[in-house]
Amino acid sequence: MPTPNPDALDFLLSRRSRPAKTLTTPVPDRATVQKILTAAARTPDHGKLEPWRFVVLGAGAMPRLADLAEQRGRALGLDAEQITKGRTQFDQGNLAIAVIEVQKPSEKIPPLEQTYSAGAVCLALLNAALAAGWGANWLSGWPSHDRGFMEQALDLAPHEKIAGFIHIGTETSTPPDRPRPDLGAITTWVET
Known part of the structure; x- marks a missing residue:
């Protein structure tokens, strides 16, 4: 029989991102961020x-990033x-972690699976921050898809792109839960 971890399952069943606009200071210190990053880096990486x-x-x-977003939006x-x-x-924002997808040449792992892994690390990072007691939110938006912003803001190489910005801070309010997917409508069981 498997050994359940009810605390972890309860966390996953009740986790809720916090809107980035509701996050304030204080933010986690460097040692805490390092621990959150360590947890996120345990993501399956194909x-x-x-x-x-x-x-x-x-902070x-x-x-600089706000000004650049405005400049790029106008351009x-x-x-x-x-x-x-x-x-x-x-x-x-007061603290955000940009998750950078880094496409690597591989005969075995196609680019799409590398993209999936980058998305998975975003969610792992978000959940690690929430599990550590911080408010957190995963944002993207047009700046994260704009090549000019990527290169000017974060000096990304051509084989890199932004998978998301995970904003972390102290939550000022707990948002109400939102409707969740109807599992019956999105689940197919194949048993034979």
């Missing part, structure tokens, strides 16, 4: 390629609402 890396963005980096011809939305996650 052939031990480690097709991702982390960039920790402190001092946020104004792309985005409307004012889109530009504001791209800028706001950095204007309001």
